[in-house]
Amino acid sequence: MNEQELRRLLTVSVExxxxxxxxxxxWDRARRTRRTRRAVGAVALAVALxxxxxxxxxxxxxxxxxxxxxxxxxxxxxxxxxxVQRPPAELTFPPDPLARLAxxxxxxxxxxxxxxxxxxxxxxxxxxxxxxxxxxxxxxGVVRSLDVVTLAPTRDESGNEAPAVKPGVLSPDGRSxxxxxxxxxxxxxxxxxxxxxxxxxxxxxxxxxANDRVLVGGDNRTYxxxxxxxxxxxxxxxxxxxxxxxxxxxxxxxxxEVTGERGGxxxxxxxxREGAIRSEERITGDGLPAPYEVNEFYGRGWLxxxxxxxxxxxxxxxxxxxxxxxxxxxxxxxxxHLLDLGRERAKxxxxxxxxxxxxxxxxxxxxxxxxxxxxxxxxxxGIVRDLPGMVALAG
Numbered sequence: 289m290n291e292q293e294l295r296r297l298l299t300v301s302v303e304x305x306x307x308x309x310x311x312x313x314x315w316d317r318a319r320r321t322r323r324t325r326r327a328v329g330a331v332a333l334a335v336a337l338x339x340x341x342x343x344x345x346x347x348x349x350x351x352x353x354x355x356x357x358x359x360x361x362x363x364x365x366x367x368x369x370x371x372v373q374r375p376p377a378e379l380t381f382p383p384d385p386l387a388r389l390a391x392x393x394x395x396x397x398x399x400x401x402x403x404x405x406x407x408x409x410x411x412x413x414x415x416x417x418x419x420x421x422x423x424x425x426x427x428x429g430v431v432r433s434l435d436v437v438t439l440a441p442t443r444d445e446s447g448n449e450a451p452a453v454k455p456g457v458l459s460p461d462g463r464s465x466x467x468x469x470x471x472x473x474x475x476x477x478x479x480x481x482x483x484x485x486x487x488x489x490x491x492x493x494x495x496x497x498a499n500d501r502v503l504v505g506g507d508n509r510t511y512x513x514x515x516x517x518x519x520x521x522x523x524x525x526x527x528x529x530x531x532x533x534x535x536x537x538x539x540x541x542x543x544x545e546v547t548g549e550r551g552g553x554x555x556x557x558x559x560x561r562e563g564a565i566r567s568e569e570r571i572t573g574d575g576l577p578a579p580y581e582v583n584e585f586y587g588r589g590w591l592x593x594x595x596x597x598x599x600x601x602x603x604x605x606x607x608x609x610x611x612x613x614x615x616x617x618x619x620x621x622x623x624x625h626l627l628d629l630g631r632e633r634a635k636x637x638x639x640x641x642x643x644x645x646x647x648x649x650x651x652x653x654x655x656x657x658x659x660x661x662x663x664x665x666x667x668x669x670g671i672v673r674d675l676p677g678m679v680a681l682a683g
Contacts, residue, residue, distance in 0.1 A: 404426065473504050638651050
């Protein structure tokens with residue numbers, strides 16, 4: 289018998305001998321058994337992990353699990369229209385706050401002043417004479433009658449008359465209105481219905497709000513009137529050619545004029561206070577397809593950021609002298625977009641009335657009373673149908 293067999297025999301013989309303290313011996317054996325099981329379990333787990341890791345490392349790569357995640361929906365790129373655009377054969381008329389201009393007035397301004405006016409409207413008859421009270425559309429949707437003053441038509445030295453309401457008479461903030469009259473300027477606080485009359489000499493016809501001043505002019509002279517103190521001085525800026533400034537521009541932002549005729553159209557930048565010429569740029573249509581070009585601008589031009597919008601007579605593929613509207617770069621004078629309104633419209637039919645806060649141009653457009661044109665997308669929609677009269681919009 290070798291040593292190993294002897295040790296096994298002694299172990300078996302001892303297991304049958306009862307200990308002197310059985311309870312204590314049983315607890316010791318239980319503890320030893322638990323420790324042994326825990327040790328064996330830990331070793332088994334380690335072996336399993338090691339073996340699994342080894343197998344995973346040695347196993348050839350499998351195809352990755354399918355990707356069921358939802359791919360982001362691609363964002364549609366904005367549509368950019370060409371430099372020359374035309375209105376659709378029929379306009380759509382989505383809901384618009386300005387559509388209330390077609391409604392009759394329901395309350396006088398003196399009884400219910402506005403917090404802010406969106407627009408003024410003066411009806412005219414077939415002979416282009418004032419035909420009823422001026423309407424004031426408030427931002428509350430209520431149409432008021434301007435009852436605090438009786439406006440006379442403007443007139444020139446030759447006796448030609450025009451309605452007192454013109455594009456530019458309503459302040460950009462919609463809180464005030466200013467009307468040129470012969471030998472005076474009438475200013476109305478639309479939030480209180482208070483009226484101020486400022487004596488100025490001459491046949492005055494046009495008004496433009498230029499930040500803290502009102503430019504009023506006619507018969508080859510222009511006054512600059514402080515909107516707070518009502519003090520007036522003369523300005524070298526032409527009330528006929530000056531572009532309405534961007535309401536977001538500062539009080540010392542340059543004033544811009546658009547002057548000249550075909551072959552000599554010019555963009556003139558002047559200092560805000562003195563009216564001194566800062567720069568002159570030739571207006572060009574190099575980016576337009578032939579034979580398109582701008583012959584002459586008419587009506588009020590409107591500045592929005594670095595873009596100017598104005599009505600124009602244009603040369604198109606059909607006619608020399610078609611009605612149109614143009615957008616040009618206020619820095620370089622380049623015409624960037626042209627709206628071709630065709631040949632079947634009355635001369636001077638479609639003056640530009642300003643910009644909206646989304647970069648669209650608002651203009652008169654037959655047979656619609658008002659329309660909205662987005663030069664970037666080419667979209668044109670109607671605002672008000674058949675609105676015979678003069679409209680002035682807030683900035």
